[in-house]
Amino acid sequence: MDGSSTSEHQLDAATRLVRIDENTVSGATSDAYWNLNGPFGGVVAAILLRSILEHPGKLWDPVALTVNFCAPLKPGVFRIRVREIRTNRSTQHWSLELTQDEQRCVATATAVFAQRPQTWRHLGASPPSAPPPESIARLKTSQLNWLEQYEFRFVRGAPQLQARPAEHSLETLSHFWVNDAPPRNVDFVSLAAFCDTAFARILHARGALVPLGTVSLTAYFHCSSADLASLGFSPLLGVADTRIFHNGFHDQSSELWSRDGQLLATAHQMTYFRDPRVN
């Protein structure tokens, strides 16, 4: 580690990978992104995406990424096996496995990269109207390390956690500004992490902390590396909501908008939860 690493952003440090062979890299978990019971899922998604972005056979930009969280990562080293499954004229398919303790699989992922021609475009969705982030107080967070790596400024739907779950479902829709703290230029690594920054909707619905964890996260990217480079470290505007909480799982969908109204990514997930009132 040389002197320049003292100014390395925590996200770069937390997603840093060492190549073992063409299709294997290793890394180590970062305390900075620690969540309740393992690393923040977004940083795991970022690590997995970065393992493809740095693969010597990688072509083009990511279009879709799915991460399945099989178990919490333990503190320490991990390995990722990166397999290029098939490369066509304009799409490239990848399959990944993240393991610890030699063989034990902790996460799987698949990804599609593509060469994206200029075509007809249409934006059907609209960004929510939101006051500028500078006008909103930063959400105070001190419970979990990973929260300290982001600045959240809620336009609506900030989590309001009480000691006991509410009787009826509270509002589940959130609009929020989010950026890395300290700021970092947006790229696909950070965008993958941002795709998991919307808090699990069960916290909003119940107004209380219950056991929870993402089991499967899918991110779709609607931008190029060049689009992201032009953003600098501008905050992103997030939208998150859910459709259903049912028998231990809820769905969740998010949008991530640039400050100038580009839809950069959409993300969907199924999240495990346990509700202390019932079981």
Added chain:
Amino acid sequence: MDGSSTSEHQLDAATRLVRIDENTVSGATSDAYWNLNGPFGGVVAAILLRSILEHPGKLWDPVALTVNFCAPLKPGVFRIRVREIRTNRSTQHWSLELTQDEQRCVATATAVFAQRPQTWRHLGASPPSAPPPESIARLKTSQLNWLEQYEFRFVRGAPQLQARPAEHSLETLSHFWVNDAPPRNVDFVSLAAFCDTAFARILHARGALVPLGTVSLTAYFHCSSADLASLGFSPLLGVADTRIFHNGFHDQSSELWSRDGQLLATAHQMTYFRDPRVN
């Protein structure tokens, strides 16, 4: 093949698998579900899910399924390698590869199965209001084999294909009744296929047929085998819309509701398209 197969539903025939060893099955493409350039993606998703449902190590019901379409299947036989990645107390993770010509990967998939306890429930989404399917004429379809295996009855947003794309985007939201033709009791195999029955939104937006294909499909299941068994062969009410068409890909999200207002599944996909006006 014995005499009983004469009454076998086309979907059962099209998804029939023969076990080669514990983790390998084989099947064959079905003309009945042929699309423009390969089988209907929904039947491929159904085949992949069925390969787990019939695996001797399978526990519980599916919660999430992601299918990545690497290339069109060619007519003929295929193999699926089914790997149980990790089984925890209440979740089971799977990874699949569908190949043809011995080694060539045509599709990958991952799935999460889970034991779902009864917990707090909340349905935030609402089914669209829709007249009963019996009151709506069946969509006339004759161009593609797979369309003949379903009855589509559009409440709104039926595709209106013209010879030339529209100048501006047309409406992309659809509400539709869909059921197997002939009717078949709903189960996870058919539900996985239903998750891809919403037509690609580029057809709706452009009002014309352009080259297209799903690259990645994710389905989330919000019901149990028992919930599905109680439905019989009742039609499902589908909702489909998109957020963005951008440089050769568009996203798409769907809901599938039972006639009595249960949200059975949600599905998301990224779909490739090419627009003849630009390239």
